[in-house]
Amino acid sequence: MAESDPRIKGAPLARCPGESVRDLALADTNPVPEFLYTDEYENLGSAPIPASRYTDPAFFELERQKMWPRVWQFAAREEELPEPGDYIVYENVGRSFIVIRQEDGSVRAFANVCLHRGRKLKTGDGWTGELQCPFHGFTWNNDGTLKQIPCRWDFSHLSDEAMKLPEISVGRWGGYIFLREAAEGPSLEDYLAPMPEHFQRWKHEECATALWVGKVVPANWKVVMEAFMESWHTVVTHPQLLPFTGDANSLYNIYGDYVNMTVTPFGTMSPHLDPKGRPQQWIVDEFVKYNGRSSDNYEDQDAGGFNVKVPEGMTARAALGASLRETTTRMFGHDVSFASDAEMMDAILYNVFPNFSPWAGFQPNIVYRWRPWHDVDHCLMEVRILTRVPPGQERPRAPEMKLLGLDQKWTEAPELGILGDVFEQDMENLPYVQTGLKATMNDRVELANYQEIQIRQFQNTLAKFVEGKL
Known part of the structure; x- marks a missing residue:
């Protein structure tokens, strides 16, 4: 994108070399909505974040009162x-x-x-x-x-x-x-923009909660939430995902103060791996084993690409997209033959300030929510899976949330499938982030300029509330 493009404010930021989200979108089987591959962000600089924002009870109280x-x-x-x-x-x-x-x-x-x-x-x-x-x-x-x-x-x-x-x-x-709680402020539609426009395509009002699990985590709510606002921790924290995840090539957009969007491509190999000797079928097979939204979460072992064979001359991404379009249409009764490969498999995640994060696209969608849990050092993380309600059927009542305690593991909720294992890998980091932030000697959290730009946007918005500017 040209440096003069008005959707980038300030100098464009460095990006990982290799196949980009835009490259994949332009090679997609079906047309991809332009907003899913068009950069839109503001260069927010490189200033550190005070570590005390995650550990100081006084700052926690400011959040409670002012944000x-x-x-x-x-x-x-x-x-x-x-x-x-x-x-x-x-x-x-x-x-x-x-x-x-x-x-x-x-x-x-x-x-x-x-x-x-x-x-x-x-x-x-x-x-x-x-x-x-x-x-x-x-x-x-x-x-x-x-x-x-x-x-x-x-x-x-x-x-x-x-x-x-x-x-x-x-x-x-x-x-x-x-x-x-406050009577004054932006309308919900203005607050969520541009999500209402984007989601006209995916219509979450046609979905219902299929499962819902919460867990108490021994870390500040922002520590846990921010772990889901960037994909590049995959290379060390979730190495099993690298064969089919373009982690470092993710696209990160920000929209004003309240909303951002990540597109992390699936069905393509991480730039951290050497592609030599790796056939497209290997990418599909690894996706089937480790993709957290595969069909073992909703009881259809033939869906989600489980038996996909990649024809000669076709990419793993195109083969997975074709399989997912067919099985999604069959299982949920919504014709998604028009949908792009990106919308069928990619991790398209929107974050809404301060603590709401729905995935987009046409596969079963993950929805995250984080809330403080009694004090600055604990939070409640909730995970829902939304599935589409077949046409003509009433939306079923949501199940009750299964609450996992501090000493329980995500894997003790078997309904999450492989997602439980992925979340447990995150848990191996997050409590130690919290104790590490308490032990830091320079009160600084340093962020990447591009891959963690959404964390910086979030922290800037939080500071505006605490300082009375929003």
Whole structure:
């Protein structure tokens, strides 16, 4: 791309030599959306990040006070509360909210606190015809209006209007439900841009949660989240993925303050490997063994390329794309014959500030969420897999999250398949990143200029919130 291209602000950054995402896109079987291979970023410089942002309880408190209340947070999927009266409890950094489906199909959210003596109204998800406090019986309608005060004669000083439950802003997009505590700020559509435009092609509103696993991790939420904002750790942390992953040739785009996108190509060999003597069939066979979204996660051993043979003169990438188009159409009833090889297999990951990361494309999609877990040194990492709902079928209710404790491994959730092993490789690093950051003597985290540009964007946005600039 030319240096004068307005989609690159500042001098273009150095890139790994070899076959790029753009090269692969232009050789794809079907047309690839231009935004998946067009660079769009700002040169954000090379300044270090203070290590104390990950370890200092005082900075953790600044996040709680100045950042979390002002951002849109992914709270639920629509299939978690399909019927009127269904509700979920969303909690983060000491805040607690009830998200509840209304009779007209809308979704509203309220502070999950009784306005009498402060008891939480709900402690888990479920269905209810009213919101009643288990302590003294103060009761609200599902729309947050006051229904009943026991011994009302003793509360003549309280009006019905004053006793409405405090309501929280709700936004809905693509089957996702978001909350924002602050009333002011950008609309959800503006906050997510350009995702709503990009995802018109992939329509996550046509998907449902097939599995959902969470795990408590002994590291700061940013340490864990940032491990999923770059692909180049694959060469050491996930070496089994190198035969079919173009890790160092990934494309990293950033869009304003809140959104970024990574495209890591699959079905092509890592530039860290010597291709000599490696046939295209070997790439396919390794993809079948170790691809984390292969069909062993959803009970069809013939899908995902398990029996793919690469014809003479065809690339592994093209052969995998053809197989995945056929099996996806057959399994989920959506015709994806038009889809590119890139959309069928690549790791296309969007990160939305501060803690929501959905994969894109037409394969079963991973969705990540990270939240602080009680203190600066622990977090809850959640992994969902979304699959497409066949046409004419109702979206099934989401399963409950399987919660793994601090001493459990991701592999103790067998429904994750090979993904559990991949996450465990990450866990071999992350707790030691946290303790290492506490032991550092220079309070500096140094970042790559391009391959970690999304971490720098994230940290810049976080600093703007903490300093009151957003």
